[in-house]
Amino acid sequence: MGCRAVIVMPTTTPAIKVNAVRSRGAEVVLFGDSYSDAYAHALKVEQTEGLTFVHPYDDPDVIAGQGTIALEIVQDHPEPIEAIFCCVGGGGLLAGIAAYIKAVRPEIKVIGVEAQDAEAMTESVKLGQRVMLEQVGLFADGAAVKQVGEHTFALVQQYVDEMIVVDNDEVCAAIKDVFEDTRSILEPAGALALAGLKAYSEKHQLQGKTMIAVASGANMNFDRLRFIAERAELGEHREAVFAVTIPETPGAFKAFCRQLGNRNITEFNYRFSDAKQAHIFVGLAVHNPAEAAEIANTLEAAACQP
Numbered sequence: 001m002g003c004r005a006v007i008v009m010p011t012t013t014p015a016i017k018v019n020a021v022r023s024r025g026a027e028v029v030l031f032g033d034s035y036s037d038a039y040a041h042a043l044k045v046e047q048t049e050g051l052t053f054v055h056p057y058d059d060p061d062v063i064a065g066q067g068t069i070a071l072e073i074v075q076d077h078p079e080p081i082e083a084i085f086c087c088v089g090g091g092g093l094l095a096g097i098a099a100y101i102k103a104v105r106p107e108i109k110v111i112g113v114e115a116q117d118a119e120a121m122t123e124s125v126k127l128g129q130r131v132m133l134e135q136v137g138l139f140a141d142g143a144a145v146k147q148v149g150e151h152t153f154a155l156v157q158q159y160v161d162e163m164i165v166v167d168n169d170e171v172c173a174a175i176k177d178v179f180e181d182t183r184s185i186l187e188p189a190g191a192l193a194l195a196g197l198k199a200y201s202e203k204h205q206l207q208g209k210t211m212i213a214v215a216s217g218a219n220m221n222f223d224r225l226r227f228i229a230e231r232a233e234l235g236e237h238r239e240a241v242f243a244v245t246i247p248e249t250p251g252a253f254k255a256f257c258r259q260l261g262n263r264n265i266t267e268f269n270y271r272f273s274d275a276k277q278a279h280i281f282v283g284l285a286v287h288n289p290a291e292a293a294e295i296a297n298t299l300e301a302a303a304c305q306p
Contacts, residue, residue, distance in 0.1 A: 172234075237286065
């Protein structure tokens with residue numbers, strides 16, 4: 001279109017996203033550690049350089065554009081749908097999808113999903129007004145927003161059925177699920193919806209229902225994959241990690257190992273603290289959360305301090 005485009009992003013933005021934007025001819029400015037920092041700087045750039053600011057999510061046209069995803073969903077799947085799950089950062093995607101779905105298929109539940117350390121929309125809905133988080137976690141950097149939009153919040157209040165919060169381990173497990181099924185790799189923010197779908201399905205013991213998760217991003221730096229692969233085991237409840245303190249006395253470590261039984265050890269670290277105690281960090285393969293709780297109870301009963 002021949003327009004100059006200046007895109008301001010946090011310094012934590014994955015390189016793959018930055019390079020993709022630059023390859024399309026835009027100027028990229030990296031500023032701050034979060035979206036909120038980048039947003040404030042973008043407003044300054046608007047004033048100093050005489051540019052027109054286009055909000056990334058709190059704009060009626062942007063919200064409407066994101067709502068076309070819902071149009072595609074109902075066109076591709078006219079059969080009954082139990083619920084649609086959407087990642088939430090500033091709320092534009094969720095607001096657009098919810099507004100359209102409730103207009104044409106109001107029986108479908110629309111559920112927003114946030115990371116546990118960036119739950120601005122969840123807290124705002126609880127309090128009935130927009131809140132400003134003091135800080136946000138950056139693991140799901142594509143959804144790391146301290147305050148949701150004014151327009152998006154109003155639409156979410158009106159149309160969204162429920163908000164769900166998931167932890168980083170659940171997000172990693174969702175990334176692994178998508179890779180195993182499709183050989184595609186989502187970024188953490190892009191996998192939030194699927195993580196929420198899995199948590200919702202498990203909580204309500206749903207079977208035979210059609211549920212849809214909107215995969216909303218794949219800007220993943222390759223070097224993060226190792227961490228995600230390790231955390232996915234925790235998210236799938238196939239590994240439990242314990243931090244334990246034992247007395248620094250002869251036989252104490254042997255007694256600790258005896259409590260673990262014949263379980264597979266996935267990682268192990270022993271740290272001498274002083275003449276009285278030592279700290280152990282151990283990961284164990286488990287089959288379910290109940291087994292992890294059983295191990296914790298066993299260690300406590302043996303006078304270990306998890």
